[in-house]
Amino acid sequence: MGGEDAPGMFLGLDSSTQSLTAVLIDLESGQISCQLSVNFGAELPQYQSPNGFIPGGADGEVHANPLMWLEALDLLFARLAKVVDLSQVKMIAGSGQQHGSVYLDATFENRLAGLDPCSDLLSHLSPALSRATSPIWMDTSTTAECAEITAALGGDGEICHRSGSIAIERFTGPQIRRFYKKDPAGYDRTHQIHLVSSFMASVLAGKSVPIDFGDGAGMNLMSLSKLGWDTDLLAATAPNLCAKLLPPAAATAVQGEICGYFSKKYGVAAECRVALFTGDNPASLVGMGATAPGNLVISLGTSDTFFAAMPGPKTDPDGFGHVFGNPAGGFMSLICFRNGSLAREALRDSLGLDWAAFDRDALAATRGAAGENLMLPFYGPEITPRHDFTGPISQGSAAFESGADPALQVRALLEGQFLNMRLHSQWMGVKVERIRLTGGAAKNDGIAQLVADIFQAPVERLDVSNSAALGAAMIAAAADGHDLPAMQEIFCQAAAGSSLQPDLALGDVYQGALSRFQSLLKANLTSQQEFFRSVDPSADR
Ligand code: XUL
Numbered sequence: 001m002g003g004e005d006a007p008g009m010f011l012g013l014d015s016s017t018q019s020l021t022a023v024l025i026d027l028e029s030g031q032i033s034c035q036l037s038v039n040f041g042a043e044l045p046q047y048q049s050p051n052g053f054i055p056g057g058a059d060g061e062v063h064a065n066p067l068m069w070l071e072a073l074d075l076l077f078a079r080l081a082k083v084v085d086l087s088q089v090k091m092i093a094g095s096g097q098q099h100g101s102v103y104l105d106a107t108f109e110n111r112l113a114g115l116d117p118c119s120d121l122l123s124h125l126s127p128a129l130s131r132a133t134s135p136i137w138m139d140t141s142t143t144a145e146c147a148e149i150t151a152a153l154g155g156d157g158e159i160c161h162r163s164g165s166i167a168i169e170r171f172t173g174p175q176i177r178r179f180y181k182k183d184p185a186g187y188d189r190t191h192q193i194h195l196v197s198s199f200m201a202s203v204l205a206g207k208s209v210p211i212d213f214g215d216g217a218g219m220n221l222m223s224l225s226k227l228g229w230d231t232d233l234l235a236a237t238a239p240n241l242c243a244k245l246l247p248p249a250a251a252t253a254v255q256g257e258i259c260g261y262f263s264k265k266y267g268v269a270a271e272c273r274v275a276l277f278t279g280d281n282p283a284s285l286v287g288m289g290a291t292a293p294g295n296l297v298i299s300l301g302t303s304d305t306f307f308a309a310m311p312g313p314k315t316d317p318d319g320f321g322h323v324f325g326n327p328a329g330g331f332m333s334l335i336c337f338r339n340g341s342l343a344r345e346a347l348r349d350s351l352g353l354d355w356a357a358f359d360r361d362a363l364a365a366t367r368g369a370a371g372e373n374l375m376l377p378f379y380g381p382e383i384t385p386r387h388d389f390t391g392p393i394s395q396g397s398a399a400f401e402s403g404a405d406p407a408l409q410v411r412a413l414l415e416g417q418f419l420n421m422r423l424h425s426q427w428m429g430v431k432v433e434r435i436r437l438t439g440g441a442a443k444n445d446g447i448a449q450l451v452a453d454i455f456q457a458p459v460e461r462l463d464v465s466n467s468a469a470l471g472a473a474m475i476a477a478a479a480d481g482h483d484l485p486a487m488q489e490i491f492c493q494a495a496a497g498s499s500l501q502p503d504l505a506l507g508d509v510y511q512g513a514l515s516r517f518q519s520l521l522k523a524n525l526t527s528q529q530e531f532f533r534s535v536d537p538s539a540d541r
Pocket of ligand 1: 137218280322
């Protein structure tokens with residue numbers, strides 16, 4: 001696998017919405033040697049954040065307490081030290097829930113430099129917060145700020161082209177602007193703004209370290225073409241912002257040795273080094289072995305997500321998809337579909353079926369009807385495409401439209417979900433060579449076969465429970481000089497389930513269904529809702 005000298009142990013941490021997870025990999029054995037998590041809600045109940053964020057925020061605000069993340073870091077290291085020999089860890093990297101931001105005053109650097117192993121992170125660093133709580137990715141409070149930034153730049157197309165996404169409520173730039181508007185004194189006192197990822201990496205490194213390109217692209221502030229902060233976006237967001245951000249860097253950029261606090265307190269080797277942290281989605285791209293273009297990842301969850309590597313910074317002309325940095329170099333797309341499991345469950349429940357009857361049986365029974373009936377599979381508001389649907393819309397045979405045959409409904413819903421995914425990922429222009437399918441519903445054989453048939457590509461099922469932390473551990477090893485593709489091969493092999501081949505005879509069938517699906521979708525969206533706002537920032541907000 002390469003590397004500067006002998007292989008070793010590499011630690012990946014993922015600071016997600018609900019927990020902080022560690023995955024330790026051993027390159028000698030090619031195995032995961034330890035996985036541990038601290039669950040914020042269950043184990044740090046004093047923060048009154050049962051799901052990792054403070055409930056009941058007004059006006060769409062969703063915040064979390066960054067002190068909770070610090071306490072979790074101490075707790076995780078204390079636990080790790082009990083079960084593994086941390087002196088063997090050569091490099092640490094990590095990931096964080098994307099978009100969330102931490103605001104720090106001028107004392108932060110000194111406090112980091114003076115971390116005392118006889119004390120704890122919480123008591124030492126809490127006075128450095130210039131904003132008590134951190135807005136996270138679930139926050140939707142910045143509609144006005146998105147409109148203001150969009151207007152200043154001259155339209156959605158411009159922001160999307162520059163930063164990889166239109167101005168989005170949860171993205172960091174609009175969140176920073178809201179803070180600046182609501183609490184100008186607090187903003188002034190803020191010396192440094194970190195993402196969750198760079199905040200955690202800074203604590204480990206004992207000094208402020210940069211935001212990486214992967215996570216930086218989720219801020220509406222970074223220029224994809226220059227891989228640096230975009231001065232117009234900074235100016236449209238808040239004054240003097242450049243001074244509060246370090247220039248972004250590659251995830252594998254080594255930041256130096258771990259801060260003495262962790263070596264003295266938990267027995268991490270003083271020579272253990274720290275690489276940058278990235279976003280959880282870029283880290284998952286690594287963990288799912290999909291950093292080379294041609295590999296797509298489809299994760300079936302409450303919402304379905306679709307992500308894939310891209311060689312260049314292409315952006316979605318409709319503004320639905322996002323572009324982030326790929327930790328292996330180049331870029332990646334991320335497209336979220338809100339009507340994932342929620343829609344599958346809604347139909348299953350309305351038909352009174354169990355999962356076996358829903359997926360395998362229904363799809364087998366209706367194979368002859370592949371691509372025949374269409375359903376816009378939206379049980380509630382969707383973000384790709386952005387539209388307030390109130391229920392699915394069907395078009396097809398009389399037997400289908402009457403709703404008399406439940407199996408036809410199941411096929412049409414699932415086909416609709418994956419046709420919608422295929423349609424809204426076409427902008428990437430990537431030839432699909434292999435799809436890695438993960439998440440709960442990936443276990444269903446009928447669904448997996450349908451994905452293969454609709455995308456006309458082989459589907460490989462992967463059972464990776466902590467893909468972001470695993471990806472981060474591989475980034476740590478890559479930062480130490482080990483070959484990333486070789487590592488991905490080994491760890492993905494270990495997690496691989498069965499593979500399915502597409503039925504090539506269905507290629508033309510689904511090509512035709514795709515055009516008809518697109519027409520049905522167009523007919524049911526107003527132009528204002530379907531396409532992103534080109535110049536008028538007040539529309540569709
Ligand atoms: C991506 C996003 C979420 C967070 C949560 O844009 O908002 O996936 O990264 O982990």
